[in-house]
Amino acid sequence: MATSGKQAMVVGIDESEHSNYALEWTLDHFFAPLASNPPFKLFVVHAKPSASSAVGLAGPGAADVLPYVEADLRKIAARVVEKAKELCLSKSVNDAVVEVVEGDARNVLCEAVERHHASMLVVGSHGYGAIKRAVLGSVSDYCAHHAHCSVLIVKRPKSKH
Numbered sequence: 725m726a727t728s729g730k731q732a733m734v735v736g737i738d739e740s741e742h743s744n745y746a747l748e749w750t751l752d753h754f755f756a757p758l759a760s761n762p763p764f765k766l767f768v769v770h771a772k773p774s775a776s777s778a779v780g781l782a783g784p785g786a787a788d789v790l791p792y793v794e795a796d797l798r799k800i801a802a803r804v805v806e807k808a809k810e811l812c813l814s815k816s817v818n819d820a821v822v823e824v825v826e827g828d829a830r831n832v833l834c835e836a837v838e839r840h841h842a843s844m845l846v847v848g849s850h851g852y853g854a855i856k857r858a859v860l861g862s863v864s865d866y867c868a869h870h871a872h873c874s875v876l877i878v879k880r881p882k883s884k885h
Contacts, residue, residue: 746848
């Protein structure tokens with residue numbers, strides 16, 4: 725259970741600007757105004773794909789590529805975590821727990837909700853169209869249907885060109 729009697733909030737992050745926006749929006753709306761006593765314990769979770777899932781179907785030579793893919797995925801995860809920590813600190817949120825969990829984001833986020841007994845999950849929306857969403861699958865859509873808590877999908881405002 726979350727420490728200090730506070731409810732837990734999980735925020736899913738990846739390397740996209742959409743997820744950075746969702747984290748910043750969450751910090752601005754739930755944490756920064758109440759920096760001395762925020763209502764939630766914050767868990768920021770990055771789902772790192774496994775090298776084998778990132779490479780896809782194995783073919784001749786796939787085993788030779790996996791260590792390089794794994795190294796790249798680790799570097800990406802380190803950058804994502806560092807950016808999230810910097811953003812939290814810039815908003816005076818010093819006690820956020822940032823985790824990297826290997827696996828598919830859909831499952832990782834729903835499992836994080838269970839593990840932390842979260843009452844809210846926050847995810848960003850990539851704004852995919854129907855075709856891309858059907859092919860790639862929407863993490864936010866999956867979580868909205870499968871997470872055992874309220875799910876907040878933060879949409880980034882369309883940029884004005």
